[in-house]
Amino acid sequence: VTSLSSINDVARLVGVSITTVSKVLNGYPDVSPKTRKKVLEIINELKFQPNVVARGLVKGRSWSLGIFLTTSFDHPFVSGVMGGMKETLENSGYDLIYLAQGSKDPDYDFLKHCHSRNVDGVVVFGFSREDKNLMELVKSELPSVFIDTNLTGKRAGYITSDNRSGIFMAMEHLYRLGHRKIAFISSMQWLLPGRVRFEAYLEGLRKFSLPYVSDYMEIREHYIFTKENGYESMRRMLALKERPTSVVCGSDLMAIGAMAACQEAGLKVGRDMAIVGFDDIELASHTVPKLTTIRQDFKLIGKKSIEHLISMIKNPHAPPPIVEVPTQLIIRESCGDTKN
Amino acid sequence: VTSLSSINDVARLVGVSITTVSKVLNGYPDVSPKTRKKVLEIINELKFQPNVVARGLVKGRSWSLGIFLTTSFDHPFVSGVMGGMKETLENSGYDLIYLAQGSKDPDYDFLKHCHSRNVDGVVVFGFSREDKNLMELVKSELPSVFIDTNLTGKRAGYITSDNRSGIFMAMEHLYRLGHRKIAFISSMQWLLPGRVRFEAYLEGLRKFSLPYVSDYMEIREHYIFTKENGYESMRRMLALKERPTSVVCGSDLMAIGAMAACQEAGLKVGRDMAIVGFDDIELASHTVPKLTTIRQDFKLIGKKSIEHLISMIKNPHAPPPIVEVPTQLIIRESCGDTKN
DNA sequence: TTGTACGCGTTATCAT
DNA sequence: ATGATAACGCGTACAA
Secondary structure: OOOOOOOOHHHHHHHOOOOHHHHHHOOOOOOOHHHHHHHHHHHHOOOHHHOOHHHHHOOOOEEEEEHHHHHOOHHHHHHHHHHHHHHHHHOOEEEEEOOOOOOOOOOHHHHHHHHOOOOOOEEOOOOOOOOOHHHHHOOOOOEEEEEEEOEOOOOOOEEEEEEHHHHHHHHHHHOOOOOOEEEEEEEOOOOHHHHHHHHHHHHHHHOOOOOOHHHEEOOOOOOOOHHHHHHHHHHHEEEEEEEEEEEEEOOOHHHHHHHHHHHOOOEEEEEEEEEEEEEEHHHOOOOOOOOOEEEEOHHHHHHHHHHHHHHHOOOOOOOOEEEEEEOOOOOOOOOOOOOO | OOOOOHHHHHHHHOOOOHHHHHHOOOOOOOHHHHHHHHHHHHHHHHOOOOOHHHHHHHHHHEEEEEEEEEOOOOOHHHHHHHHHHHHHHHOOOOEEEOOOOOOOOOOOOOHHHHHHHOEEEEEOOOOOOOHHHHHHHHHOOOOOOEEEEOOOOOOOOEEEEHHHHHHHHHHHHHHHHHOOEEEEEOOOOOHHHHHHHHHHHHHHHOOOOOHHHHHHHEEEOOOOHHHHHHHHHHHHHHOOOOOOOOEOOOOOHHHHHHHHHHHHHOEEOOOOOEEEEEOOOOHHOOOOOOEEEEEOHHHHHHHHHHHHHHHHHHHOOOOOOEEEEEEEEEOOOOOOOOOO
């Protein structure tokens, strides 16, 4: 679909060349006041608006950003982050193009798709850093921001949460409450957050001089941050002769699954077992008992990713972002530390 | 950003005109096998991919769809529906452009934005049907699909849930359980789902020969489907001399708020008060007691909206959709009908 | 079978 | 102050 009225129509009706119209459109000074006035009138009359696509073709700037997704939109993390993007997008002049990747095509190419759509920059969501498509993007000249994938390049940076501190806060909280047997249930080693959280857990063990007990670690490779996996892992832990008194989970959903396993086993979460989650999704404040968790600032992640992307586009020398958005310990009831 | 290599580069390297390259690109028969072969080779070598934007300029088809949002991405309804869109989008050849509306500009124009971006069609999410922007869209030639707004035009249709049946199912369920005092807490008369649900409630009253008690209806105009509003409304109801024994809520969040109000008043939901929600968001199955609710098929709504939009684009005579996606009663615990 | 010329809607250079 | 003209990357009728 093309514009109903083009710059040609405006020019014709005013009786000037399209060059002149273009000049008033772009605020050039060399056009007489009366001509400018007439042009503006016709523009209003015709409800004309310049075609940003055609403009992009000649200017080399499309005023559009691309976004790639692995998981779907209906995922608290994705939708939360995109919520943050939306606000930054408005009034920025940029539109956001969801680049739908055909799952059919085996050698589908991210970079090609970007060029084909003329996007000025791209946001990439939660892919593995080994993905050859990402490697290509990183090496390219296209400004790109990765969320939760620690890839960098001349024009590529990333945004993620400060997962390390998050895990530390969780462990410190438990430690202060007297826990010495702190288990860990998490997922997906091959994605940044999974890796970092696990490493932080190990580091935390040393930090608080806690013993390394491999039975207390459930982080199978193929794991995903789901309720079901949390449930299964917790069941295994509960079957241990000497079971942990507390568990740090890689996600709220896993924590919720773990809570279910405890309740099923007749344990009271918050008294017999302390559990802390990660994310602080809506659900976390609605469980019984309410979940103590590490909050990720979804909106800020989204906001920063767009801000940095635009900044890189505007300024060729802007350094690619490497930012860790602070996490926060939200104390509720699942560690038994409140009156309940 | 423009393509690294253009059709010109290919032509030059092969030693033919760009016309010939274009022909192999578009599968024209009139090109010799060897020429075609050479062209294909260079295309691979250069990792060339035609610029879909430039192509759109000349063909009048951009292979892109627009989407307007009132609320943000981080809303169970929006993200759920978009999840359904995603799957249909992949392999469809279309990309989805989030059209960010500058909140600054008072006379920002949807249609203009669409033309400016050359989108082939547009999905509009949850605006009021009185919105002048929507009126303009409906009257235009641009294929458009409205979600939860019953607007139609020559090239415009809508998709929504079968809210009416949903409310009926809820009321019938309560009626069968013996309830005769069925209250209604809902919101936003000016949006389609709000209106339909309320009308269905009134109709249900007649259907089941229940008395019209205005005290049992909380549907203030400015209301939004939030937990807080559900909470407030329930409190008011509980203060009634003769209070209802059951409540149908316009959303799960409202139902959750209502549950909180009941518990605060010392009532046991499921025994002293039956509550049914609407939506079946993730949260609904995690409340205590678990929420009985009317499920909307988010994904199907998303799927259908894209399918119909594409079909309208491909076929100028395709009738605009007017579809109501079935809803479903999900019986859990909040009406006291299960062992708990 | 191949290439010329024009057009899509716009901006930019350079005369006039 | 204004307007040809070329260009952006591509498709296509028509001529060769």
